[in-house]
Amino acid sequence: MSDQPRFLQLDKQNLQVERADSDARVEPLQLGQRVREIRLSQNLTLEEASKLTGLARSTLSKIENEQISPTFSAVTKLVNGLGIDMPQLFTQPKRERGGGGRRDITRSGEGRPHPTPTYEHELLATNLTRKKMIPYRTQVRARDFDAYGEWVRHDGEEFLYVLDGEIMFYTEFYEPILLQQGDSAYYDCEMGHALVSVSEEDATVIWVTA
CATH class of the missing domain: 1.10.260.40 (lambda repressor-like DNA-binding domains)
Structure with missing residues (x-):
């Protein structure tokens, strides 16, 4: 047998x-x-x-x-x-019936933590499955590009908004650019990218990945 x-x-x-x-x-x-x-x-x-x-x-x-x-x-x-x-x-998840009735609320500080050596992610809207966008709030801990070792890259497109502090935004095909509170960027995630805090305190950003 x-x-x-x-x-x-x-x-x-x-x-x-x-x-x-x-x-x-x-x-x-x-x-x-x-x-x-x-x-x-x-x-x-x-x-x-x-x-x-x-x-x-x-x-x-x-x-x-x-x-x-x-x-x-x-x-x-x-x-x-x-x-x-x-x-x-x-097994594919069961598809939601209709698309206009879904809602998820994440209270301040109640997102799902997802720390990495360079970022302190807080995943938002984690109760919804099969989302077309993945939103998260991130504290940028990296203080030097060398902290990454290599470019960060993944599928999809991404929107970045600076909530607090200042970051140096590194991308594979462009010169590094300083982004301050209220600044934003939209870019292709397959292009290498990385964030480095340059303000006195770690910068905080909102990311939305699609």
Whole structure:
């Protein structure tokens, strides 16, 4: 009995995951899109997701863009690293009926904390799933561009608004620019970018990623 391959049958998608060995391939429907949705819902860049899962950034990118099918070993790393259950990865969330009745309120200081070495993120509107935008308030802790080691880049577009303090806004194809309270920027997230506080206190910004 133990020599027989085991299968995970997923209804409605006719999906089978062969678990006979670690080289078994997973052929799900739009798995890459689902991985990307989960990663963005946790406000993770590809670099951050790579560190959590132990998968190379290039591998994650290829999975999300449906360029490769992950091995079962890679799927296991995704599940463990992203802190989700296996069914969450393979089952699309139920779509909300209608789009005009959704609402989420985040009281001051009650967002979900998500600290990184360079930023102190506070995720907002975390009770809504399948958002088209990801809003968050961030305290910029980095004081030098070298604190990043490499450019921050991820899918989508981003809007940045400075609430307090001053930041130096670094982007891959432009000269660094000083942004002060009330200033804003809109840019392509696939272009390398990074923020550095240059005011006496750490600067605070609002970010919206789409």
